[in-house]
Ligand code: AMP
């Protein structure tokens with residue numbers, strides 16, 4: 758499958774690793790929208806949040822376990838935001854489910 762984030766998780770395309778375990782890979786976003794901005798993905802391909810189901814949702818739980826670990830690892834003590842963009846209207850540009858972890862600035866709400 759020709760998937761950018763599958764290739765990044767497999768090490769076929771270089772990335773700046775932030776965190777990795779058996780199920781999850783996290784790396785710095787190439788176009789950061791905050792002083793700290795990483796992308797967290799399950800290593801297994803899921804195309805988007807609309808494809809989460811009872812057979813793959815444990816992988817999404819692993820992603821959120823990684824969120825808490827990365828927050829501790831990076832000392833994001835003032836807080837952070839986790840964002841998932843899904844589909845065309847959601848602004849998803851890469852068809853492998855991913856979660857943006859943004860931190861180290863005050864993040865506006867609502868996001869617009
Ligand atoms: P989204 O718009 O939610 O699909 O987010 C895709 C994100 O992937 C964007 O924030 C891009 O900057 C980021 N991105 C695209 N290609 C790469 C890459 N090769 N390495 C790191 N981040 C990337």
Ligand code: ZN
Nearest residue numbers: 760763802853
């Ligand atoms: Zn993929």
